[in-house]
Amino acid sequence: MSDSARHFDVAVVGCGTTGLTLAHLLASAGVRVAVIDRWRLPVSFPRATHLDDETMRTFQTLGLTHMEPRYIGVGTYRFLDPEGRAVMEFDMHRGKTEQGWNSDYMFHQPDWESVMRGFIQESDSASAYYGWQVLAIEDGDDVAHLLLRDASSGAETGISASYVVGCDGANSVVRPVMGSEHVDYDATHRSLIVDIEPFVTSPGLPPNLDTFIQAGLRNPVTFLYLSRGMLRFEWLLRPEDDTREFERLDRIYGFLEPWFRPSEYRIARADMYQWRAVVADRWRSHRLFIAGDAAHEMPPHLGQGMCSGVRDATNLAWKLPLVVRGDAPPELLDTYESERKPHMTVFVETAAKMANQIEDMVEVPAHLEPPPVEERGPLRPLMGPGVFAAGDRWAGTLSEQPRFADGTLxxxxxxxxxxxxxxxxxxxxxxxxxxxxxxxxxxxxxxxxxxxxxxxxxxxxxxxxxxxxxxxxxxxxxxxxxxxxxxxxxxxxxxxxxxxxxxxxxxxxx
The missing domain is CATH 3.40.30.120 (Glutaredoxin)
Structure with a gap:
């Protein structure tokens, strides 16, 4: 890797929600950022689907408030027995919160990524390497070197950066270079995820954007409304289930029969996914960092996987510019892990517990009357030790976002x-x-x-x-x-x- 390679302040590897959030905030601060992703175009189907009020507040900062009307709300979250009776209910639609936005939204990730890539394209501080793979990374004394390959032409080029942030998902290429290992919270599960575009309305599905998990079945099922009129079903596989058997099209049609005939919808996506509850033991090694799924993974039941990655991005996004400009010592960047890792671990442990409870629930107690609808309060852990005022009871808590008298946030x-x-x-x-x-x-x-x-x-x-x-x-x-x-x-x-x-x-x- 040549010392004459093009140099950047920060190289962001991976252009999902975490990477694009970080890259846009850094570029907006005048940081010279390289944005690298192996896919030339944005994802064509939604992976992440849920965002909370704190994440919507970040989207506000990113300049995405015009997209909010395209998102849909979330209704009641129901936990059903095998006969479809509600055992527990949580009201997810709490309206505007102290963050200035609704408590929960469902959004279309491909649209979001398209807008964010457009912002990167318009920025004078960002350079995009879409369709480029990272072949090698060297963490040098003065800079980090990256060797890239164009996936379409095979051409190779080298760049250097003062810092590299791996936002490149569970199969990160940055994490192994750091020597970072996973701490496993023992909640590995496989799910069959099927997204459909229905042509008719099914009377068997809940109204009002409600979500449910039906446990007690051989393969518990989760249902949720997506944006753009799409529906998502997720079936939890047992350890002995054959992945290939569940991927058969006739099996998928059979799973959907309680709600739709095969002629009543289009299958937009049918993928087998393995969920894990893991947290990397090291989030920084000299000039290298990991964020988002590269640093942590969790089962989907809290809807906090993407939100947690966005929190990683905002934490780094105000610290890196200070260090790059020489206004703060490099040691400031150590507080990224010390603050984010304990905070993130609360979500991973909670999601792992929920996933294991659903898998273990073979029988659900019967009931005679519908349960009361409870309001689900947000999970807002305290940040870990870091850049906060010692002795202050509110240090490390999430702030509120009040409005001025004229309605401005x-x-x-x-x-x-x-x-x-x-x-x-x-x-x-x-x-x-x-x-x-x-x-x-x-x-x-x-x-x-x-x-x-x-x-x-x-x-x-x-x-x-x-x-x-x-x-x-x-x-x-x-x-x-x-x-x-x-x-x-x-x-x-x-x-x-x-x-x-x-x-x-x-x-x-x-």
Whole structure:
């Protein structure tokens, strides 16, 4: 690999939701980014289908709010017995949440990827290598070198990058180079996934965008509505089931018979998929990182696989530009794993538990009356130790997104920057006393001028809150002096002050 290869600040390997989110945020910050994917065109069928309110908030930052009307909502989530009776129900349609968006959406990944690839094409800071495979990676002292091959012509070229982020899925080419191994949470399952486009309405399917899992069957089935009028069915295979037998077309038609005749739909996709619950033991090795499915996998029952990868991307997307520009030490990037890995593991463990419960449930207790519909609260774990204010009970929690009096959402004013939100009395004089620091750190000061802002600060028991670009709370304050201390603590990180002042242990605040 030649030293004369074209150089980038960051090379992003893999252009799924994680890679495209990271690449777009980096390019928007002026970082020179290479975007590499072995597929020349976006995926033609949806792999990920669900996004939550936190992820929609990131999509807002990416400039994708115009796509939100194309997404569909989620109704009630039902857990059925073999006869189709509801044993448990959760109301998934909670309307607008404190994040400013609906709690859950179903979206069409090919459309999303097409828009994001268009953003990359329009960017002066990004260079796309679509249809190129990564043949080799060398993690050098000064830069990382990548050898690429054009899948269509066979031509090879070399590039270099200060950092490489593998967002290239479960079969990552970056992870083995790092020497990273999986920690297995023992929830490996196979599923037959069938997406169909129905020509008629089936009276046997639930109305109102409801989802169900029917357990107690030999092969439990999950049903969900997709966007664009598509439907998805997933059948869980047992360990002794023959994959080839389940892939037979007549078997698929038979599985769908309870709801449709073979002439009443078009099969858009029929794939066998193996779900695992694993977390990589190393997310960084010198100049190499992994994110998304390259770093973690989980069964689909929480709908958090893609959302977790997007969180990885936003975490790296505000730290890498600081390091690339020389405004923060490379050690800052160690906090990516320390923050994200514990947070992510909560989702993996929960999804693994759900998957094992469904597989183990051979019999479902009968009931006489329909169960009450319960509201499912969001799973919002605390971030792991990292760049947070020590001793603050709110440090490492997900921030809210209030609206201003005119209806504008907070993130539309702040952008992908730090935000200092507070009352005028607590923020009083901060522009005068901390103006240079605010400018160096790129902190947007926001006056809590609406009832929604006042309510949020009241819930925090604070007069001001400092929020990171990834929307997680750095810390809170109740006086001008505390605000100044909060800013100074953050500036200590940016200015490479002693480590004790840089990385606060969030767990000490809980």
């Amino acid at each position: 907070l993130d539309d004013v702040v952008g992908f920057r730090f935000a200092l939100v507070g009352t005028d009395s607590v923020l009083g004089g901060v522009l005068d006393t901390a103006g240079p620091s605010l400018q160096r750190l790129g902190i947007q000061v926001v006056s809590a001028s609406s009832d929604e802002f006042a309510a949020w600060l009241s819930r925090l028991g604070a007069g001001a809150v400092l929020v990171r670009p990834d929307r997680y709370v750095f810390g809170t304050a109740n006086s001008p002096a505390e605000v100044q201390a909060l800013i100074s603590r953050l500036e200590a990180l940016i200015q490479r002050k002693p480590q004790a002042a840089l990385f606060a242990d969030v767990e000490s605040a809980t």
